[in-house]
Amino acid sequence: MMVTRLLFMLFISAMDSKELEREIPTLVRIYKDGSIERLQNSPFVAPNLEDDSTTVSSKDVIISENPPISARLYIKNTIIKRSSQEHNNLKKVPVLVYFHGGGFFFESAFNELHHNYFNKFASVIDVLVVSVEYRLAPETLLPAAYEDCWEALKWVAGGGANPEPWVVKHGDMNRVFIGGDSAGANIAHNIAMRAGVEALPKGVKLVGAFMSHSYFYGSEPVGSEPVAGHEQSAPCLVWSLVYPSAPGGIDNPSMNPLVAGAPSLRGLGCSKILVCVAAQDPMTDRGVLYYEAVRNSGWLGRAELFHVDGEGHAFHIHNPNSYNAMKMILRFKDFLQ
Incomplete structure (x- = not known):
């Protein structure tokens, strides 16, 4: 001691x-x-591969050596056992490619917060989760994280040179989704936009995207955002740290999808979107405006809004066993299945 x-x-x-x-x-x-x-990093934790003490198995996989991209996969133990018994009538499950939050510069797919969350998530939902470990700023500046996450989605769709057995055996390529919290929700939006103009391998189509407490911002305050000191607010300072060369600065469409001149949201490359907001999250107004803009864009998909009272930013990641976090997981279950 x-x-x-x-x-x-x-x-x-x-x-x-x-x-x-x-x-x-x-x-x-x-x-x-x-x-x-x-x-604000939480500690790294090991996966639980074939651990009978849990209801969910997890393992780490390498997606790319150069650049270094990896992921932690989660799936319910009963799905693995069922597949070993029902070779001819195996029912595959949706695949969720997930992008963790952390302002593009902290947290990890291998950290305790997201690991605990997905153990709960995958225990409730019949789904294969691919939680992506993308490169972080400031060591590797944006747009690298966007590129890493797109490559991860392509890997899921196409399998790469060495297909991952869980993806091949359990993943339904007709039900591929993306999602994320905070900065990960920002990534999910940008990946969904890219899927609207760039094809995925083997004809895979992105079905849906959910975005929880999205890290969107801009130079002009909206809603309840304070006017005084706006340029020195944490979202602006973080963006200048993680993407100092961004054309337009904080009004780059990657961060501010509603700025004048941004690509039309009608180009979203999926058929449905779920936008999640929390009443005490400072970014709630941005999330609601985004949802309304998607609905009014001419996009042909279905947009849904999920609002939680009495909670703050990424509350579900920090306390996955809470009543409201479970409500949110059940909402995701409806969305995915």
Whole structure:
């Protein structure tokens, strides 16, 4: 115990002695020696492959070596067991390609928060989840994360050189979905737009996309966003950190899909969308405006809005066992199945 405490104190002392280059309070510190302190990361955890103590199996797979893209897969144990017994009448399940949140610069498909969430999620829904591990800023700036997530979706659709057995055996390529929370919801929007203009391998079509507490922003405040200090708000500071070369800055269509001149939302490459918002999330107004804009765009799909009172940003990821998080999972179940 004393050794652990001593090591911790030495670590804190070393961090304090280093020269700070940039900081976004409560989120990240970047030092001049190149080291980065992510202040809200949850710890990494191992997958649970064929673990009888859980109802869900998970495993990690490599999608690409160069660039490095990987994923954690989740599926209900009963689906695996059923497939070993019913070779001729195997019912495949929807595939959800998921993009985790974290402002494009923290969290991971392998971190405790998202791992715990998908253990709960996949225990309730008959689905194969492919939770993508994309490259993070500021080590690798946007648009790299968008490219990584598109490559991951292509890998699911086409299988790559070495098809993943769970995808081949259990995944229904007629029911492929994407989803994400926060920055991951932003990615889901951008991937859905790309799917409208670029074909996926083997003729796979994207059925739907859900976007939870989407990280959208812009230079002009909307709804309840404060006018004073808007340019120094956390969303603006984070965007300048993760995509400093973005044409148009915070009004780049990747971040502000409603800005004048952005590609029309009628080009979304899926047949249905679920937009999830939470009453106490500062980005709720952006989410509702996005939902309304999709509905009024001339897009031929079906847009749905799911609103939760009394909750904040990404509450379902932080507390997946709460009553409202379970309501949200059941809403996703309806959407996927």
